[in-house]
Amino acid sequence: MGEPFIHLARVRKVYRTRGADFLAISEASFDVEPGELVSLVGPSGCGKTTLLKVLAGLHAHDSGELTIGSRAQPFDPSRDIGMVFQQPLLLKWRRVIDNVLLPAEILGLPMNASRSRACDLLALVGLRGSEHKYPYELSGGMQQRAAIARALIHDPKLILMDEPFGALDALTREKMNLELLRIWEEAKKTIIFVTHGITEAVFLGTRVIVLTAGPARMADNFRVELPHPRTLEMKTNELFGEYTRRIYRLLGME
Amino acid sequence: MGASLQTVHRYALAILSHLALVIAWYLFVRLGEVPKFVMPSPYDTVQALLVPNYRWFENIAVTSAEIFGGYILALAIGIAAALLFSWFRWLEMGVMPLLVSLNMIPKVALGPLIIVWFKYGIGPNALMAFAICFFPIVLTTARGLREVEPDLLDLVRTLKGSRWQVFTKIQLPGALPYIFSGMKVAAILAVAGAIVGEFLGSDRGLGYLMLQVQVTLDTAAMFMAVILITLIGMVLYAMVLALERILVVRDARLA
Numbered sequence: 001m002g003e004p005f006i007h008l009a010r011v012r013k014v015y016r017t018r019g020a021d022f023l024a025i026s027e028a029s030f031d032v033e034p035g036e037l038v039s040l041v042g043p044s045g046c047g048k049t050t051l052l053k054v055l056a057g058l059h060a061h062d063s064g065e066l067t068i069g070s071r072a073q074p075f076d077p078s079r080d081i082g083m084v085f086q087q088p089l090l091l092k093w094r095r096v097i098d099n100v101l102l103p104a105e106i107l108g109l110p111m112n113a114s115r116s117r118a119c120d121l122l123a124l125v126g127l128r129g130s131e132h133k134y135p136y137e138l139s140g141g142m143q144q145r146a147a148i149a150r151a152l153i154h155d156p157k158l159i160l161m162d163e164p165f166g167a168l169d170a171l172t173r174e175k176m177n178l179e180l181l182r183i184w185e186e187a188k189k190t191i192i193f194v195t196h197g198i199t200e201a202v203f204l205g206t207r208v209i210v211l212t213a214g215p216a217r218m219a220d221n222f223r224v225e226l227p228h229p230r231t232l233e234m235k236t237n238e239l240f241g242e243y244t245r246r247i248y249r250l251l252g253m254e
Numbered sequence: 255m256g257a258s259l260q261t262v263h264r265y266a267l268a269i270l271s272h273l274a275l276v277i278a279w280y281l282f283v284r285l286g287e288v289p290k291f292v293m294p295s296p297y298d299t300v301q302a303l304l305v306p307n308y309r310w311f312e313n314i315a316v317t318s319a320e321i322f323g324g325y326i327l328a329l330a331i332g333i334a335a336a337l338l339f340s341w342f343r344w345l346e347m348g349v350m351p352l353l354v355s356l357n358m359i360p361k362v363a364l365g366p367l368i369i370v371w372f373k374y375g376i377g378p379n380a381l382m383a384f385a386i387c388f389f390p391i392v393l394t395t396a397r398g399l400r401e402v403e404p405d406l407l408d409l410v411r412t413l414k415g416s417r418w419q420v421f422t423k424i425q426l427p428g429a430l431p432y433i434f435s436g437m438k439v440a441a442i443l444a445v446a447g448a449i450v451g452e453f454l455g456s457d458r459g460l461g462y463l464m465l466q467v468q469v470t471l472d473t474a475a476m477f478m479a480v481i482l483i484t485l486i487g488m489v490l491y492a493m494v495l496a497l498e499r500i501l502v503v504r505d506a507r508l509a
Binding site for chain 1 (some may be wrong): 281403405406408409411412413414415419423424428430473502503
């Protein structure tokens, strides 16, 4: 393989509160190849959201090395990050297409080109025909699709997702998993996907990084050798079961 | 179709209740043989408009100018102050408690002072309207600007968006439902403020006219003045409602 797109070596992050210091990330070390979909899985308090915010440049880390981008894929921190959160966080006074355009407006991208790109992206995420609806006219799953389109509008190289399907019902969530894989294969982005769903992490990831809490620690990092495109039948596959058991064991649930 | 019929019904009922009040008023005066200087009939009240000495148009214009002037000033300064509060937390922590204390002052009690400082006239009366409707606007706007999802701010920060972009694209439109709820309260207060100002000292305006005709016991003219003041307030309120309809998406409106 060539140069990694993301490189972390012994990254450490401590939150200083008045009472005591809280170790949010200790010794996180991993590489991500360009175009990978990496699942960060772990219980609450394991530092996965903190790690995502460090990658997003929203928090500074205290020590260790963190580089994003390579010679082949240079990285501009102000326009190469797309974010999707647990809540869609669409602006309810804007129509869907204008919500998708928000990052383009902030970055000052040419509006005509962005508008037609927004239409293409809405078609990609399965929202053709909903461009001019308001968010309240969409279901939770559809709102999250719009949020994914918004994360893609400025053509960022890295998409950071923080439990994006955590608020959806189980069936919608399964459907959105398949949709995300399809979008990822078409858009060819590097995605870091934070979740506390173990099967979701294995099903989506080309690689899974397991974080444990108390103390925060990176417990595992393995490639998922399941072929693409992934199908729901793979969840009953023996290899899939081995991967999920491996994570359950690390989280002390077996 | 069904919905529009319902709307027609609603308007019809509203008009009917207003008409009923006027009829009840008329019957009360007529059947009770109430003297005109105690309570004029609706007809007498409208007749008062024909007295040229009362210079209705000028007085309406003066009172409207005070109300709208004070109101718009409160809107501009209130929103600007709330914006500064959201940008500078220390300013909010210092000034907001002060504003809450100042808000406890009965603004009406400031009237005599305003006259001492600024003499009397349209300006001081607009100032009175401003003083009384500034607080609800600044308080609701500050509250609305604060109600931003932290994740949404993170989203803008990853794009290196400016504070001004956060304000114009996220905070201000998000705060509009709050601002409008403050504006509705303020619209009612602004009218009261301007009229109190006119009572305390003025040489023009509907409040001034009421004091003039009180001396001559022209109760009909007083009634007319009250009705006109109410109408000015209703126009202001209706403008606020119309603006809200244009600017705030249905789902985002506060009840």
